[in-house]
Amino acid sequence: MIDIAIIGFGVVGQGVAEALIEKKELIERRIGRFRVVAIADSKSSVVGEFDLLKAIEYKREKGKLWSDKKAMEIIEEIEFDVVFEATPTNVRDGEPGLSYIKRCIEKGANVITSNKGPLVVAFKELQKLADKNGVKLMYEATVGGAMPVVKLVKKNLAGNEIKSIKGILNGTCNYILSRMEKEKMPYPQILSEAQELGIAEADPTYDVEGIDAGAKLVIIANGLMGMNVKFEDVEINGITTVTPEAFEVASQKGYTIRLIAEARRDKLRVSPRLISLNHPLAIDGTLNALQIETDMAGSIFVIGKGAGKRETASAMISDLIDIYEN
Numbered sequence: 001m002i003d004i005a006i007i008g009f010g011v012v013g014q015g016v017a018e019a020l021i022e023k024k025e026l027i028e029r030r031i032g033r034f035r036v037v038a039i040a041d042s043k044s045s046v047v048g049e050f051d052l053l054k055a056i057e058y059k060r061e062k063g064k065l066w067s068d069k070k071a072m073e074i075i076e077e078i079e080f081d082v083v084f085e086a087t088p089t090n091v092r093d094g095e096p097g098l099s100y101i102k103r104c105i106e107k108g109a110n111v112i113t114s115n116k117g118p119l120v121v122a123f124k125e126l127q128k129l130a131d132k133n134g135v136k137l138m139y140e141a142t143v144g145g146a147m148p149v150v151k152l153v154k155k156n157l158a159g160n161e162i163k164s165i166k167g168i169l170n171g172t173c174n175y176i177l178s179r180m181e182k183e184k185m186p187y188p189q190i191l192s193e194a195q196e197l198g199i200a201e202a203d204p205t206y207d208v209e210g211i212d213a214g215a216k217l218v219i220i221a222n223g224l225m226g227m228n229v230k231f232e233d234v235e236i237n238g239i240t241t242v243t244p245e246a247f248e249v250a251s252q253k254g255y256t257i258r259l260i261a262e263a264r265r266d267k268l269r270v271s272p273r274l275i276s277l278n279h280p281l282a283i284d285g286t287l288n289a290l291q292i293e294t295d296m297a298g299s300i301f302v303i304g305k306g307a308g309k310r311e312t313a314s315a316m317i318s319d320l321i322d323i324y325e326n
């Protein structure tokens with residue numbers, strides 16, 4: 001029996017719980033029996049034998065769970081084999097997720113996280129700690145949501161040297177830019193519509209100033225390209241100065257404008273760039289897309305949904321199956 005804890009029970013944590021209910025049969029066919037033994041957030045929790053669906057409904061209704069014990073107390077007190085860590089991203093110091101992840105690893109639990117902050121701040125440290133404790137640190141959901149990137153590079157492209165990875169890593173910016181292009185609407189009006197879609201960060205400046213894409217680029221560079229970089233190493237320009245007029249000039253020459261995040265061995269940058277209208281990265285709407293340059297496999301392109309409750313759960317469930325199937 002695999003004992004699971006869920007730390008962080010907002011949209012992402014609840015999405016994982018829903019997927020564990022919906023996909024129970026499929027998951028158990030692949031990895032054997034599992035149960036959720038604890039759920040905790042910043043102010044409440046539930047442990048022991050409980051109905052997962054009732055926990056989701058209770059949290060939605062009351063904004064908290066039954067017990068007042070908080071996440072760290074639960075991590076200390078309860079034994080579990082694997083944790084879904086889905087607390088909010090904080091790229092400044094990675095907290096509170098960083099302390100949660102460290103403690104779970106020290107206790108010998110595998111970690112599946114959707115939280116960019118701890119990985120941006122301390123990827124090497126966490127990976128070393130996981131190796132030392134013989135557990136897995138899985139983070140498919142942190143970059144590109146449902147779009148396969150982490151396991152694609154680590155498994156399918158194993159044996160390749162990754163020369164560069166570039167593309168669209170923020171759905172909110174891509175949505176704003178594609179609407180600006182088609183409808184000539186100014187930026188502030190589209191931003192509020194993008195927020196209504198529910199994929200923008202709680203503080204949307206993280207999206208439009210390129211911080212979210214920059215954080216993902218740090219994870220790509222450290223996790224997938226074997227680099228050792230910090231958030232400050234990324235040159236970041238967001239989309240706040242892009243105007244509808246800029247698209248007119250670009251389109252006359254056969255180009256569009258997209259916020260491109262690029263990790264090369266000599267440079268990391270996020271900036272609005274001209275992209276040929278028929279290039280695979282010239283995608284519309286909230287999609288993400290990446291071009292992975294390798295020495296043996298050549299150019300690989302992936303496109304998919306980079307955010308959303310079910311999409312993020314898809315990435316996290318794939319990490320769970322990956323840990324225990326092997």
Ligand code: HSE
Pocket residue numbers: 145169170171172173199200201207212306307
């Ligand atoms: N705010 C992010 C985006 C969500 O728009 O892509 C996924 O990290």
